[in-house]
Amino acid sequence: MKVRRPRRKAEETREDILRTGETLFREQGIAKSSIADIAHVLNMSPANVFKHFHSKSALVDAICDRHVNHMIGRFNTFDEPVPAPERLTLVVRKLMEAHLRDIRENPYFLEMIFVMSETDLPSGRHYKSLLEGLFYDLIRKGAEDGVYHCKDPGTAGRHVAAAFASVLHPVFLAAADEMELRERCAGLCGLVNAALQNPLEK
Amino acid sequence: MKVRRPRRKAEETREDILRTGETLFREQGIAKSSIADIAHVLNMSPANVFKHFHSKSALVDAICDRHVNHMIGRFNTFDEPVPAPERLTLVVRKLMEAHLRDIRENPYFLEMIFVMSETDLPSGRHYKSLLEGLFYDLIRKGAEDGVYHCKDPGTAGRHVAAAFASVLHPVFLAAADEMELRERCAGLCGLVNAALQNPLEK
Structure with missing residues (x-):
């Protein structure tokens, strides 16, 4: 014993x-x-x-934070030897599919998402900053390779993360049609890549 | 009498x-x-x-739909004689500020927003399609003026509307800090304008 x-x-x-x-x-x-x-x-x-845990929402927050770390951790190691625009598209699509899988497999995720969005918990901010860091890396690398034209990848990373909210924020994924989401995801990737590749961009 | x-x-x-x-x-x-x-x-x-009204949510939906029509109606007449990128930035910022005012002045809007986002009501889809139409007009006009490079303003309008979700979808406005929202709004306008002005865009 x-x-x-x-x-x-x-x-x-x-x-x-x-x-x-x-x-x-x-x-x-x-x-x-x-x-x-x-x-x-x-x-x-x-x-x-x-x-x-001082409250139930503090506990929900801590559980959510573990998922966030696990989720983003999978993508930090993502380093396909493809041009920057394709890499960005791949990363965004894989992240979106991972969220969709989580929601399908664990219906309680939906409830967690609503608890989260109503109370603005730290894990939500943590997810946002990890996502911004992921885009920062992608943009910086693309600029080094001369494919993206961007003087400030930090700021660009934040704005790009915001542009993808409707395919990467769980609150949107919960309600949306999967076909429409995939089409929207491809369209947003095209839009963001066009912005980052604009040679006239200051 | x-x-x-x-x-x-x-x-x-x-x-x-x-x-x-x-x-x-x-x-x-x-x-x-x-x-x-x-x-x-x-x-x-x-x-x-x-x-x-067959249910309370059908009634909430109908009330919400009146607000949507009123809100977008104000912007359909918006036709400032400025270049397309400035016009897009002005329209998005004014729409966002109008939402923020509604939320501040009518706390019950917050509850309506959560009822909406949990149930995917027709008025939500109606708001989305009006917004897409608004961007369609802005992009088509910018392309006519030779400022935007875009072959398919209809598709571009849908993707641009999606890119602005984090500043135009009420569920995001409810929780966010106003300073951060304004900075994000300006950043997203810059990103979208860079994409639409990319001369290499197919």
């Missing part, structure tokens, strides 16, 4: 709460799961759970 | 329901107002209200 220390490390407890929270949210929805339910499954006092 | 016909025209009744619904939603919120409340104020049976 496994010997348990009377006081477990805070990090482990936090991890247990995250995992149990995610399971309950997935099985019965966010609205119907309480901090007390999570505490009950873990055989803890609700007060102990609250020590780690 | 005004003589009232025993059976009023359906159009007038519909108008009364819309006006009363909007007043109640504004005063006590959408979630807390029922079709029965509206019927009570109008001294009608709920069944009679349901004859005109």
